């Protein structure tokens with residue numbers, strides 16, 4: 001961000017980028033059919049293209065290194081974690097002295113010092129700490145995460161940034177591509193998501209294997225595996241004895257030691273072998289051992305996709321690549337399909353607009369309108385809004401304890417309920433398979449007087 | 452395939468995108484739970500209680516069985532729905548101390564659809580039915596409270612007696628149960 005344009009000009013004309021120029025300034029048989037070669041492309045990549053890297057762990061370190069070496073200069077990185085000794089074998093931007101420091105901050109500092117002209121901006125926080133204005137500034141988001149929840153959150157955020165015109169046509173300039181890498185031991189995947197156009201994370205949730213869950217009664221009465229003993233301490237004994245007056249922190253050695261001790265006792269009692277501190281750590285933190293080479297391959301594929309997206313020089317990966325290097329090397333590419341019922345991105349989850357005459361209308365009248373309107377013809381709509389991140393139930397007739405507490409809203413005007421032009425209302429009704437969102441369009445006084 | 456590059460260049464200088472996008476899309480969990488709650492269709496023996504009607508993610512379900520061993524009792528379950536719902540099941544605990552083979556004294560409930568057999572197509576409604584079924588057909592094969600399960604398997608009369616004692620408030624063995632009659 002702070003680079004002066006003169007240094008950029010100097011940079012993009014230096015020999016350092018000759019290899020990129022060969023790709024970007026000449027046509028070729030493998031080019032994207034609409035690719036126009038020009039020096040402008042490299043200039044864009046270096047001077048305006050803004051990339052967000054989510055995660056500064058195993059994949060994140062590789063991604064930051066790759067992107068910086070490719071010429072991207074405006075990179076942000078988010079990670080809420082701090083550096084642990086066990087990261088150092090593969091997260092090569094970190095050294096022993098960095099243990100305990102923020103991954104994002106150390107990684108950014110390393111890259112900025114090592115790659116001249118590159119400006120990585122670190123964010124030592126959670127992805128949820130930023131709102132849509134933050135995410136909207138990026139051209140491309142690339143994720144190296146180990147959590148499905150975080151992936152889904154980013155996916156939902158990018159879907160929410162899409163805008164549609166009055167004919168419900170997607171405005172392509174509102175699309176921020178998401179490149180998502182993932183690894184689990186010797187297995188990895190890289191995928192390209194064009195929110196609103198191609199399969200999103202939620203469309204393909206079944207691809208993410210659920211965590212191993214043991215039946216509670218097995219854990220409690222008939223344990224057979226060392227994992228059963230650890231799960232028992234985690235799920236039953238910890239909440240019961242609450243030894244440190246806190247919930248389990250998988251990074252706290254005193255917590256892990258307590259679980260290790262209790263799980264060993266239980267294992268002895270049932271004659272089960274194999275409870276070790278490492279296994280405790282693995283079960284509690286749900287760790288799958290990370291393999292450096294898998295990270296490197298997946299990150300390379302992701303960084304290449306970022307490059308292709310940013311320059312349009314080549315068709316992007318379409319759209320899901322699987323990689324496995326446990327027995328030789330295996331890759332497979334297929335096109336994950338959009339799920340028409342996806343809760344995150346299905347076309348019907350595009351908010352619909354409902355025109356009202358004024359926000360002096362009462363909530364009861366709005367509900368009546370939803371029931372009478374030929375477009376909706378609802379039966380028992382339950383309404384909620386999300387105002388500044390907080391959910392509020394406006395009315396729900398079907399659940400007595402909610403009905404009693406929200407009944408008085410019926411007589412209130414929409415303006416009194418903080419509902420205005422552009423407010424998005426969530427509506428659940430027996431007539432639709434999912435909750436739908438409706439954006440109210442209420443003319444302001446100015447518009448009305450113009451008409 | 453769209454060509455994003457040229458579009459992006461126009462977009463740069465970041466004028467905010469119009470209309471939608473101004474408001475964040477509700478989370479998938481929130482959308483789904485709103486649907487689940489609005490469509491709750493419970494038998495007359497079951498009730499819900501929402502301490503905060505704006506918070507659909509945390510609530511209680513009260514079950515008053517009208518037949519079986521537990522007829523006349525009143526049992527409260529707390530439901531906590533997480534951000535990954537419906538990919539993950541809600542966390543359900545029994546807040547009423549109960550003498551039951553599949554519910555331990557800490558309120559852990561052994562019901563397959565709450566753990567290993569959970570599927571995103573299941574709903575809050577399915578769980579409530581599952582819980583209700585536990586009171587009609589306690590299952591000694593999958594015990595969380597081993598003592599209760601053994602009694603149920605070996606001496607149904609005694610089990611029935613013990614349940615009655617616990618419901619009315621009293622000791623079963625060395626464990627005291629608070630009265631939980633309707």
Ligand SMILES: [Zn+2]
Pocket residue numbers: 199200201202203204339342343344345346
């Ligand atoms: Zn989707």
